[in-house]
Amino acid sequence: MLRNQSRRDFIKTVGAGAVAATLPSWIYSCGRGQKPPNILFIMSDDHAAHAISCYGSRINQTPNLDRLAAEGMRFDNCFCTNGICAPSRASILTGKYNHLNGMLDNKLEFDGSQPTLPKLLKPVGYRTAMIGKWHMKSEPTGFDYYKIVPGQGKYFNPDFQVKETWPETVTESGYVTDVITDEAIQYMQNADRRQPFLVMCHHKAPHRPWQPHPKHWKQFRNREIPEPPTLFDDYEGKAEAVKNAEMTLEHHMHPLDTGGISPPEGLKGKELIRWRYQLYMRNYLACIASIDENIGRILDFLKESKLEQNTIVAYTSDQGFFLGDHGWFDKRFMYEESLRMPLIIRYPGLVPNGSVSKEMVLNVDFAPTFLDFAGVDIPADMQGESFRKILRGRTPRHWRQAMYYHYYEYPAWHMVDAHYGIRTQRYKLIHYYGYTDEWEFFDLKNDPRELKNGYNMPEYQATIARLKNELYALQTYYKVKKPIPKQIEKSETSLF
Ligand SMILES: [Ca+2]
Secondary structure (H helix, E strand, O other): OOOOOOHHHHHHOOOOOOHHHHHHHHHHHHHHHOOOOOEEEEEEEOOHHHOOOOOOOOOOOOHHHHHHOOOEEEEEHHHHHHOOOOHHHHHHHOOOOHHHOOOOOOOOOOOOOOOOOHHHHHHHOOOOEEEEEEEEEEEEOOOOEEEEEEOOOEEEEEEEEEEEHHHOEEOOEHHHHHHHHHHHHHHHHOOOOOOEEHHHHHEOOOOOOOOOOHHHHHHHHOOOOOOOOOOOOOOOOOOOOHHOOOOOOOOOOOOHHHHHHHHOOOOOOHHHHHHHHHHHHHHHHHHHHHHHHHHHHHHHHHOOOOOOEEEEEEEOOOOOOOOHHHOOOOOOOOOOHHHHEEEEEEEEOOOOOEEEEOOOHHHHHHHHHHHHHOOOOOOOOOOOOOOOOHOOOOOOOOOOOOOEEEEEOOOOOOOOOOOOEEEEEEEEEEOOOOOEEEEEEEEEEOOOOOOOOOOOOOHHHHHHHHHHHHHHHHHHHHOOOOOOOOOOOOOOOOOO
16 A cells, blocks of 8 residues: 555555455554555575575676675575475475475475465455466466466576466567566566555576576586585485485486587596586586576566665575585475575565575465455464564564474485484474485584485484484474375376
8 A cells, every 4th residue: 555545545545345355454453654565575596595605705706796785684594395397386385394285296286276375465455466476287276367388487588377368378588587587577567556466476597407508508618617515425324315316417317418418539547527516516506596686676676666765575495405415406495505595684674684594494484474454364284483573673582493394205216215304403303204214414513515324423412312302393283194104195297
C-alpha cells in the first residue's frame, strides 16, 4: 500500500472481499509504521558460497553480490535441509522438511495443492510471480504470473512455459541469466505499485553442464584457478558411502563438464584431476560472472525505480556445491561445501549495513521469515522459524543450536547413499543408512575441512552419544516417520 493511501482506498483498489477481510492483520501486525515490503527472492542453482568474494572466495570476484552484502546481512551458517535442487525448492516454498512436503528427491512431482509462501501472501494483497527455474514438474500454483524454464532449462535461447498456455513452450532469444533477469525486471516495472509483490527470480545457472556466455568465458579461458586444499582427499577413515560416490573429478566427470573437451591422451591421476579442475572451474565461474552482472542490473533497476527502500532483496542458492573439494563436483553430501547455502538479505532501514550473522538459519526458515515481514500469521505446521529479529541484529532467545539434514536420493546419479545427520556450531554427525550402515563424525573446530572421521576416536565418544540423542530428538520434533525406509520408490531420472 502506498504511504499516503488510506485503508479504505486500498480496499477499494484491491476490491476482493476476501482481501478486505484480512486487511486489519496486514495493517496492524505488519504496519509498524511501514508499508509491507516487496520481496525479491533471487536464487541461483548450485552456486556455492565459496564462489562469492564476500564469503572469502579464493577463486573469483563477485562485486555486485558484495555490494548487496555491504548494504545488508550476510549469513555464514545458512544450510539446506536436503542438498539437491527440487527438494530444497519445495522446502523454501512450504517451510517444511521433505518428508512432509513430499518432495524427497528430484524425481518426484511437487504436490501443488499444499499451502505455500505465495498462496499465503496473496490474501493480504501481494501479487506473486515465479520467473526462471522451477524444476518441480507440476504446474506452479499460487502465482499470479509465472514464466518458467521446463526441467533444467537451456543456457542459450531458452524455452519458457507461461500460465496462459501451459504446458506449451515459447522460446526467448538470448543467454538464460540475462533473459530471466529481463523478465523479472519487466514484471516489477509493470507491477501495480498499490500492491506489494513477491517475485521469485530463479536462475538456471550455474547448473551443470556449464555453458557460459562467450563474453564471460573470455575472462576465464586463460585463467589459472587456485586449487582447493582438499582436491586430493584420499577418504582415509571415511565411510564407504563416501569412497563409493560417483562424483570424482578423476573418474566421473563427463566431457560435457569440461566444455565438450576430452582430456589429452594418457593423462591420469593427479594431473588428470588438475586438468579437469581447471576447465570445470573456468566454465562454472564464468556462469557465475553472468549471475553477478545481472544482480548488478537488478539492483540498479530497483534504485532507479525507487523500489529500493521498500523491497527485501534476498540472494541464495538451492544448495552449495563441491568445487573440487574432496576431489568432487556436485553436492548431496552433508559436507560443508554442499550443505551451506549462500544467503544475503538487504532491507534498507531495517537490516544493518554490512552485517554478518553466524546463527544457523535453514531453507525452511525462508517462508516463515517473509510471512513475518508481511504481517501474516505463520501456520502452526510450518517447521521453519522466522529469523526477522536476527535480520534486525537481535537473535531471539532459544534460537536453534543444532540443525537436521536428510538426503534420500539413492540409487541415482552420483550414487550418494541416503543419509541424515545433525550439525551444531562445532560438531557434525552423519548416518549413512541406505545400502550401508555407517557413521561419520567431524569436529569442525579442529578439522574444518572434514578430513578426519572421528567416529571411532575415544575422546569423542561422550560427544557422539549426546549428539545421537539430539539427532533422534530432532527427528521426533520434525515428525520423521520411523522406521525410515532404506530406499524410496524410484522413477526416471536424468543425467544432470
Ligand atoms: Ca541445485
